[in-house]
Amino acid sequence: MTAAPAVGAARQAARRNAKQRRFVTPEGIDLQLEIASAGLRFSALLIDLTLMLVILFVVTLTLVFGLPGGAGQAALALWLVGFFLLRNFWFIAFELGPRAATPGKRLVGIRVVARDGGRLTVSSVVARNLVREMEIFLPFAFLAGSAEQDLVSTATVVLALLWTLILSCFLLFNRDRMRMGDLIGGTWVVLARRSKMQADIGSASAHPQADEPQFTPAELAVYGVYELQELERVLRQGDNALRRTVADTIRTKIGRPLTGDDEQFLSAYYRQLKARMERDLLFGKRRANKYEEPQ
């Protein structure tokens, strides 16, 4: 084995850590929030804008065709108020809810969080979303306005695009992925993980089989926590071709014949490896990955 995989593993772990932030609850537990990536933020915004456009379209159609002819004035007034509310309060209303996320954010699995660990106040949410006016809507309004008056020159288009670009790049140039609104509102956008409880594949009672292979301490001493958890992932995924590859790799590494039931072999190896490493953990020994020397 060369050192390249070790460097790769270290780099991957560093990348994961770079997105994690300490977030200590009053009970003294670090929740390790993970900052949402720019891609997620952008997709959430696109989903929200699409939803808003669809709603605007439907409301406009209903007002145009659904009301009797005499109600034209009232319809126009309603439309103006509706447009104003949608533009300014779509984000605010949803982010004040219990999930602190707009439909777009909920779909991609992110939420807004107060940076200081306290509550998300009404003020913060209002501030972070009114600044959006400058970041997104103003350049659009500017472009639309100049197009209306036939003033749209290449220069204005370029300037408006440049403006939007600079403002969206603000989010890319800080490691907390804060846009200007987040800076003012004192907020972060983090991953809102939701995971279901999964079966315990590590306990001995899961598959009580008498004929499963037993491994010696030497055979169990070749891997660390990283490999153990990758093995767990493979077992939970249930991809047979992948299991065959992984099982054969382990068999080669510990010098066993390349035959037998892959799933039985892997789950037995996983259980015994996990039991052994969890016992080591109780004695304060933690081996991060296979490149680390066993203590």
Added chain:
Amino acid sequence: MPASASVAYSTAAFRREREGDWQAFEALVERLERGSISRLSDEDLLALPRLYRATLSSLSLARATSLDAALVAYLEALSMRGYFLLYGVRESRLARFARFFAVSWPAAVRSLWRETIIIALLLALGTAASWWLVANDPAWFHALIPAELASGREPGASAAALRETVYGKPDHDGLSIFATFLFTHNSQVSITAYALGFAFGVPSMMLIFYQGLPLGALLSVFWDAGLGPDFIAWLSIHGTTELFAAILAGACGLRIGTAVAFPGPRDRLAAAADAGKQSGAAMLGVIIMLLCAGLLEGFARQLVQSMPMRFAVGGGMLAFWLAYFYVPRRAVRDTQL
């Protein structure tokens, strides 16, 4: 291997003993995220904090002793959801709403008093400058006011024509749409003035200065025709509310701008976040004030025709806002909104 078997038993037992609590907590969180807290029974409410702490303690145990990545991920996600539910919102929407009007809004406006004075002076400066320019050379008028805004109210217009614009017959059909348009348009301008404050407050100040220009120019025209008080009365009916709101929006923008430019002893991020917290509530108030101004401008201005009554309505609104914002009251800590 007896030793390893017994350890495997112990992490499995850890999970077996506690997973009932985790699942009960997950079910509660699920229900809370969907509906309001009032729909929980008393037993559930009592169980909530206990289950939350049980889950958090399981998380820290699992991180230290278990190598089951899926289990740790499950507990982390559940703890995070629980944390934000329990510590996120502690009040009903109605209580937050009530507190906004009773405490947060006036407190936010009071804390902006310095910025408010500066912005008000800038508005006065803009008005005075354009008045002086137009009074000395009427040609300036067309440079300061676009033709569609002036609509006949220009230097040289007859006093009768000017009087007609102030006391003209109300156009009943268009009132509601006119009020709505004014409200949405003015609010959008104020929000822009606020958002632009980020650039060190300069755009906010410029926007406010520009708002004073047409005001001064029109004042000069009406004053020359001997209709000064009439025009001021006509304007004040909604103008006191609207200009106050515009000044507050500018003040919010200026607060953000100065916090970013001169953070003082705190770091820039903390200063910006503080400014945002103070100005957010005030901006929400600005939108409400502009709603009032839109209603006054759309309805009251056309329906109230006598000059003293107009002054009474305009002055009354101004007195109301000043009293609401600045009259000292019993100190209530505003950390809750």
